Amino acid sequence: MFLVSELWDKWFRSPEECRVCGSPLGGGVFAGEPHRVCNGCLERLEPICGGICRRCGRPMRTAGVCRDCLRRSRRELDVNRACFRYTSFTRDCIHFLKYRGQETLARPFGSFLAAAVEEWKWRGDLVTYVPLHPEKYRERGFNQAELLAREMGRRLWIPVRSLLIRVRSTSPQSRRNRSERIRELQGSFALSDLGKRLLRTNRRILVVDDVYTTGTTLNECAKVLKDGGASRVDSVTVAR
Amino acid sequence: MVGPSKDYPFAPVSYFRTQEGKDVRVFTYEAAGSRRISLHLPTDLYFWEQSGQEIKQVQVYSSIGQAWRKQSGGRSRGGGGMGAAIRLEEDIQIPAEREELSRGLWQVLEGRALLWEEVCFWTKQWWGSSVEEETLRSLLQMMLLREQVRMLPGVRTPRVAWHWQCNRCGAAGNRLMSTPCARCNQFCLFCTHCTMLGKSRSCVPLFLFRPRPKENVRRSVTMRLPVLTGAQQEAACQSVDFVRNGVSRFLLWAVTGSGKTEVLMPVVRRVLERGGRVLWAAPRRDVVDEIAARMERVFPEEKPLAIHGERSWEERKNRLGSPLVTATVQQAWRFYRRFDLVVVDEADAYPLAGDRTLQMGLERATVRGGTQCWVTATPSPRWKKEAVKGKLSLVTLPSRYHGYPLPVPRLLRVGGLWRRLERGKPVEPLSSFFHRVLDTDGQALIFIPGTSDPPRLLKWIHHTAPDIAARTWATATGKEKERRDRVEAFRKGEVQFLIATTVLERGVTVPRCHVVVVGADHPVFDSASLIQMAGRVGRSPVYQKGRVLFLADVHTEAQKTAVREIKELNHRARQRGFLVVDEEENEHVPSE
Ligand SMILES: [Zn+2]
Ligand SMILES: [Zn+2]
Ligand SMILES: [Zn+2]
Ligand SMILES: [Zn+2]
Numbered sequence: 001m002f003l004v005s006e007l008w009d010k011w012f013r014s015p016e017e018c019r020v021c022g023s024p025l026g027g028g029v030f031a032g033e034p035h036r037v038c039n040g041c042l043e044r045l046e047p048i049c050g051g052i053c054r055r056c057g058r059p060m061r062t063a064g065v066c067r068d069c070l071r072r073s074r075r076e077l078d079v080n081r082a083c084f085r086y087t088s089f090t091r092d093c094i095h096f097l098k099y100r101g102q103e104t105l106a107r108p109f110g111s112f113l114a115a116a117v118e119e120w121k122w123r124g125d126l127v128t129y130v131p132l133h134p135e136k137y138r139e140r141g142f143n144q145a146e147l148l149a150r151e152m153g154r155r156l157w158i159p160v161r162s163l164l165i166r167v168r169s170t171s172p173q174s175r176r177n178r179s180e181r182i183r184e185l186q187g188s189f190a191l192s193d194l195g196k197r198l199l200r201t202n203r204r205i206l207v208v209d210d211v212y213t214t215g216t217t218l219n220e221c222a223k224v225l226k227d228g229g230a231s232r233v234d235s236v237t238v239a240r
Numbered sequence: 241m242v243g244p245s246k247d248y249p250f251a252p253v254s255y256f257r258t259q260e261g262k263d264v265r266v267f268t269y270e271a272a273g274s275r276r277i278s279l280h281l282p283t284d285l286y287f288w289e290q291s292g293q294e295i296k297q298v299q300v301y302s303s304i305g306q307a308w309r310k311q312s313g314g315r316s317r318g319g320g321g322m323g324a325a326i327r328l329e330e331d332i333q334i335p336a337e338r339e340e341l342s343r344g345l346w347q348v349l350e351g352r353a354l355l356w357e358e359v360c361f362w363t364k365q366w367w368g369s370s371v372e373e374e375t376l377r378s379l380l381q382m383m384l385l386r387e388q389v390r391m392l393p394g395v396r397t398p399r400v401a402w403h404w405q406c407n408r409c410g411a412a413g414n415r416l417m418s419t420p421c422a423r424c425n426q427f428c429l430f431c432t433h434c435t436m437l438g439k440s441r442s443c444v445p446l447f448l449f450r451p452r453p454k455e456n457v458r459r460s461v462t463m464r465l466p467v468l469t470g471a472q473q474e475a476a477c478q479s480v481d482f483v484r485n486g487v488s489r490f491l492l493w494a495v496t497g498s499g500k501t502e503v504l505m506p507v508v509r510r511v512l513e514r515g516g517r518v519l520w521a522a523p524r525r526d527v528v529d530e531i532a533a534r535m536e537r538v539f540p541e542e543k544p545l546a547i548h549g550e551r552s553w554e555e556r557k558n559r560l561g562s563p564l565v566t567a568t569v570q571q572a573w574r575f576y577r578r579f580d581l582v583v584v585d586e587a588d589a590y591p592l593a594g595d596r597t598l599q600m601g602l603e604r605a606t607v608r609g610g611t612q613c614w615v616t617a618t619p620s621p622r623w624k625k626e627a628v629k630g631k632l633s634l635v636t637l638p639s640r641y642h643g644y645p646l647p648v649p650r651l652l653r654v655g656g657l658w659r660r661l662e663r664g665k666p667v668e669p670l671s672s673f674f675h676r677v678l679d680t681d682g683q684a685l686i687f688i689p690g691t692s693d694p695p696r697l698l699k700w701i702h703h704t705a706p707d708i709a710a711r712t713w714a715t716a717t718g719k720e721k722e723r724r725d726r727v728e729a730f731r732k733g734e735v736q737f738l739i740a741t742t743v744l745e746r747g748v749t750v751p752r753c754h755v756v757v758v759g760a761d762h763p764v765f766d767s768a769s770l771i772q773m774a775g776r777v778g779r780s781p782v783y784q785k786g787r788v789l790f791l792a793d794v795h796t797e798a799q800k801t802a803v804r805e806i807k808e809l810n811h812r813a814r815q816r817g818f819l820v821v822d823e824e825e826n827e828h829v830p831s832e
Contacts, residue, residue, distance in 0.1 A: 101439035103419050104432045141423045141441075 019108045020045075020093060037108050044089040048082055048240065056215055057081040057240050068214075076222035078232055080212050081120050082240030083112045090239045094210050098144045106144065109238050110151020113208065117156060117236055124204035124234070127153045127160045130221055131189070133169035148238065149208035163195030163205070163228075164221055178214055185220045191228045203231040212237040266307040266445075269298045275311045277304070277391060279384070279445075280377040287385045303424035305393040305442030313399055342379045346388050348560075349449040351517075351578025353408060353604070355394060355438050356445050358574075365557070380447065390448040394440035395429045406431035408440045409573050410600040433597060434573055436549065448576040451607060457515040462541050465505050471818040472499055475637040476506045482611065482633055483507055483581060489612045490633035491587075495809055496617045496775025497749075499641035501531065504583055504613065505538050508564070512542065516580030517563040519605055521572055523589045525550060526747065531585065532566040539564060547571045569598045575605035582606045587614035588768060589746065617775060618768035639813035642781035643820025646806050649757075649774045649788040649799075657759060657793050661696055664703040673756050673789050674701075674708045677737075680785040682752040683730065686739045687773050689762035691717040694739045697758065708737075715739045745772040751780035754787050760799050761792035770802035 017023065018038035048059045053066035057080045060066060069075070084090045097105040129145035137143055146162070153160035168188040191199070199205075207221050212235070222233035267278040271288050278284045281298065288295055301307040348366055349359070359380070363371050383389040392407045395416060405412040411433035421428040423443055430441035440446065468476060475492065482490045494500035508518050520535070522528045525548045532546035545559040547567040569584070569592055582602055584592065592598050606612055619627075626632040640646065652669045654660065660667050677684045688697065694715045702709045714735040716726040727748055730738045740748070742764055753776050757765060765773075770790065777786035790799050813819050 096436070100435050101430070102432065102435040103430070104417060137422050139423075141421045141439075142419065143422075 019104055041089075044087075045083075045093070046085045046087055046090070048085055052081075055079060056212065057237075059085060059240070075219065076226055076233065077207075077215060077219045078222075078234050080215065080218065080235045080237065080240070081116055081122075082212055082237045083109075083116045084239050086211060086213075086239040091211075094144075094238060097147075098140075098210065101141065103142060103147060106147035106151050110148045111155055113148055113152040113236055113238065114155035117152065117206070120236075122206060122234060122236075124158070124206050124232070125202035126163070126198065126204075127156075127158050127206045127208060128163040128195075128225075129160070129208040130217060131162065131164045131166045133166040135169060145209050148210065152208060152236075158206075161194060161198055162192055163198060164189050164224060165192045178216070181214065181216045182220075185216055189221055189224045191224060195225075195228060199225070199229040203229070205230045205233050207233060207235040209235060209237045211239045266301045266304050267298055268301070268307045268310050270296045277307045277311055277384075278381055279391075280374070280381040283378045283381040284385065287382075303393075303426070303428060303443035304391070304445045305395070305397055305424075305428060308393045309397065309399070338375070338379060338382065341375070342382045345379055346383060346449065346452060349389075349447075351449060351451045351576055351607075353446065353448050353574055353576040355408070355440060356447075357438055359447055365553075383449075388450055388452075390450070392446050392448070393442050394444040394446045395431055395442040397429055397442050404429065406434060406440050406597075407446050408437075409434035410597045434570070437570065437573060451577050454515060459513060459515065461509050461512045461539065463505060463509045464538055464540065465502060468502060469499075469639075469641055469643065469818070471637055471639045471813070471816070472503045472641065474816075475503045475635050478635045479504060479507045479613065480510055482613075482635070483510060486609055487611055487633050488609075489614065490635060491619060491623055491627060492613055492615045492635045492637065493619050494615060494617060494637035495640060495646055496772065497640045497642075497779045498617075498637045500615055500617075500637060501534060502641075503637060504615070507581065507613070508539070508583075511581045512539070512563055514580075515563075516610075517578055518565065518581045518583070519572065519575070519579040520564075520566045520583045520585065521569045521602060522566070522585040523569055523592050525568060527585060528566050528568055535564060535566060569602065572598070572601035572605040575601075577604070577607045579605050580607055580610045582610065582612045584612060584614045586616060586746065588616045588618055588620055593620070618771050620768070636812065638809040638816070639818035640778075643818065644778060644781060644784055645810040645813065645819055647774060647777045647786060647788050648806050648810070649770070649790050649803055651760075651790050651792075651795055651799055651803060653793065653795060654791055655793060657791060658696070661700040661758075664700055666704055667700075667791075669789065670756065670758070670791060671705050671708075673754070673787065674705060674737075676787060677754045678708065678711070680752075680754075682754050682783070682786060683733065683735075683750055684737050684754040684756065685730075685744070685748065685773070685776055686737060687745070687755065687757045687765075688717075688739060688741060689759045689764050691741060693759070697739065711736045713737045713739070716744060717741050742769050742773075745769045749776060749779055752783045752786065753777050753779070756789040756791065758791050759793075760790035761794050761796045765798055767798040767801035767805065770798060771805060774802065774806065 018041055019036045020041040021038060023038060023040075048057070051060045051063045052058060053060055053069055054063065055065055055069040055075070058066050093105060093109075096102045097109070127149050129143065129149040132140065132143045149160045166188060167190045170184050170188055205225050207218055207225075209218060212218060218235045222235070225233045267281050268275055269278060269281070269284065270276070271284070271293050276284070285295060299310070301310070345363065349362060354362065360376065363376055380389065380391075384391055394408060395404065395406050397404050404416055406416065409431060411431050415431060415433040416429045417432050418427050418429050420426070421441065421443060428442045430439055434440055475494070479490070479492065492500060492503070494503065511518050520531055522531060528546055528548045532544060535544035542564045543559045543562045544564040544566060545556055545562040547556060547565065548571065549568070565579070582605060584602060586592075602612065623632060627634040654667055654669065657667065674684070686697070688694065694717060698709075698713065712735045714726045714729060714737070716723045716730075716738055717740065723743070726735065726738065727744065729735045730748065731750055733750070755773055755777050757770065757773060760770065774788040777788050778784055792799065810819075
């Protein structure tokens, strides 16, 4: 991603703004360039820390495996980790990126993802992301998961490749229950040509997405990847 | 800029839908000696055929940005490779009912600046989902040919990168970002500054709908307004005069608690009576809500419309055509020469102060020959200078609505103030201030420079004055939500002493208020914010016992200016006979 700003900053240093809320960054600010997010926003994002579910990264009082994960019998996705709780503020931020198209948000959130993966000490071969249906992709102009993955990969020095394609578009998830969702998503992903080729040598894959709600989408992606030859599929999301 | 909002629930609209996988959607051609842009070629063919002209050199682009560059700057970058020449088919028919549809569209959209998605959204709301993209393109193209609308790329990218700029908000430089775009299949620029109103980018057209020619109308407008005071009356008359004479911009300098909103209502009525439209722009959502509620009371028959990020589309759906609009300043970017009068409330406040893009938006929302009224209690030195030189017309409202003078702050110097507080040593003026608050049964706002200071202050109070510490205290410096709750508690009187930073210098008004600024020599307190803080006191006519105290190590220029300005305003009010009750006792001489 080429930033015009990087060029301009050399000549005109305009006052720094919070990458999330746009308020000017004055004193008493988290000043690190990787994030450029003001304290207020950092607080409101509510990072997940302390006990989490070993499998899905859900925040819990004590470490262990959460009820949802215990109940699920067939599970293709190995482990998920998330940065923030899915609060109304986090949701607003993700919607701002996703539906309003504020692509600048990919930068701070990508670096938050990178920090989470680093802390998790994930080791693997390739990073990929949940694809959009081509029609939706053209409508939106970009894929938020891809932006997040690219930003994260850039910071971690892990190659990001497009391994998956979406062959069927699905209607919005929010209005259905779990079993309906699973049924609808079945067979909506497939391996891309690149994916078929790369999976022969790269076995451990990390999938990036914006939100983990029930894990159906990520699980479906993991299934396709494992059928294609992946030995281990993990995922990382901004919110849980 | 505030974050995400839900005021425009765009359903993602198919954007320049592709046919057989080909992005074919903006055309340029040559006719009548100049190069033109088209959204819908058949319409152009029909139009030019009627005037006996020929269309030549048709080219196709996937992005309005490129088409625009081709039109305005000759050759686009990369030679002629970007636009592909196409051949035209013969025999074009334009259905007759489109005439009427286009008239309807203009009526709905006149005076607005909208992106393609927004136009789609509006038309969908207006006609239901029955309009096809093809029809919409044709309608817009008819309007373009008749110059009822201007079409520009969302972000302009002329050949010289220096001049790249967002056409909607005017942002440039590092506020533009170049990203790979799946819509136009190349790198294109988008504006990160106005994204919360929908994404403005170089491959998306921005439409500026011109206002329709206005008929000369007179109508009667009901206004329910309490009787104005002498001072208000005078200011209102002056303001009406400015509008009548077509002054393009004037400043209303109204002190805190003067009833400035009421003063402008007669002006609003005058504009409405002549068939004009009014935009009341305010910096924050809470101000918009408050003004909108007042508009509702004063002009019940006008169906005033309020717009800001948290007001949903449903709420405003049936008031879209209202001539009286209250909105946050950012919303002005969505209008184009629509309002005869634009009132800019709290014109010196964040985010408006110093933001050229917002000022541009307000400018563009005003019709040519219209009036902008900037309202402030603390005009910047530059405005004052311009007013003195006669470059800026000025209306002053120096007295409060109840006729009591503004409370004059007492400046007190305490050597080593923070050190004394830290060590728990007595600071006599501060303790006596707190006791006075107790004695007069008041509430106190305690302003401090930084968010790290409250603990020090609280510790000192616990140490030196346990009786005061036993009262209800709260600190409104933390998270936004917490802050809102505490201010609410203070308003209700559940909290007697509230510690705050400059963030709250404007919002909080309670009747029995006292104010102390601890460490008033800190650079975060400029004279304007000191005047605002002092202005919290004495707002109610029945409680004039409130005091203002500035405590500091040294007397800064800001403190002195604030006191001087308040005294001067009181003096002016007295001279003009606006003060009903003149308490000389209220005016303290700054003492050491
Ligand atoms: Zn922020
Ligand atoms: Zn779990
Ligand atoms: Zn913009
Ligand atoms: Zn584009």
